Amino acid sequence: MTTETLHYTIPGLDEGAARKTIDLLQSRLHATNDLQLTLKHVHWNVVGPHFIAVHQMIDPQVDAVRAMADALAERIATLGGAPRGTPGALVEEREWNDYSIGRATTQEHLAALDVTYQGVIGSYREAIKTLDDLDLVTQDILIGQTEQLELFHWFVRAHLEDQGGQLQTSGEATEAGAARAARSD
Numbered sequence: 001m002t003t004e005t006l007h008y009t010i011p012g013l014d015e016g017a018a019r020k021t022i023d024l025l026q027s028r029l030h031a032t033n034d035l036q037l038t039l040k041h042v043h044w045n046v047v048g049p050h051f052i053a054v055h056q057m058i059d060p061q062v063d064a065v066r067a068m069a070d071a072l073a074e075r076i077a078t079l080g081g082a083p084r085g086t087p088g089a090l091v092e093e094r095e096w097n098d099y100s101i102g103r104a105t106t107q108e109h110l111a112a113l114d115v116t117y118q119g120v121i122g123s124y125r126e127a128i129k130t131l132d133d134l135d136l137v138t139q140d141i142l143i144g145q146t147e148q149l150e151l152f153h154w155f156v157r158a159h160l161e162d163q164g165g166q167l168q169t170s171g172e173a174t175e176a177g178a179a180r181a182a183r184s185d
């Protein structure tokens with residue numbers, strides 16, 4: 001929870017609502033900073049016959065997710081808060097583990113990214129619901145970002161579908177489990 005004093009916030013928003021909104025934005029800022037680094041890590045570590053397609057598919061996602069982090073951080077500042085964007089703060093405050101796959105095939109990384117995107121999008125949708133009673137302008141920012149994240153999630157999942165439309169990795173809850181399921185196919 002934000003403990004710093006807000007010297008000002010947005011007109012029409014009380015300080016309690018502003019603080020809660022800043023906390024939600026901070027959690028999204030950590031999620032997008034983590035995701036853009038993770039996507040770049042995948043860009044560097046994919047191998048296999050579909051290397052170039054996946055390697056090149058990921059860079060526009062990195063750029064878009066970095067822009068999301070920027071918008072979130074600037075919204076925190078607009079609300080009178082101080083965005084925490086350092087690696088140390090991210091590692092200390094995040095509620096998930098580091099991406100666990102190193103050098104691996106495109107299918108393994110895409111399977112792991114499917115799980116990663118599920119986590120990020122699920123938490124975005126929870127934040128959107130909470131913002132219903134706090135700040136609709138911030139909610140609008142998160143809705144726009146969720147639309148983009150869901151599109152990128154589809155790009156990832158389209159590679160994991162078989163001809164019957166089934167996902168190779170459906171039911172896998174961890175990155176490592178999803179990567180294993182993709183490997184055995």
Ligand SMILES: [Fe+2]
Pocket residue numbers: 043
């Ligand atoms: Fe590159």
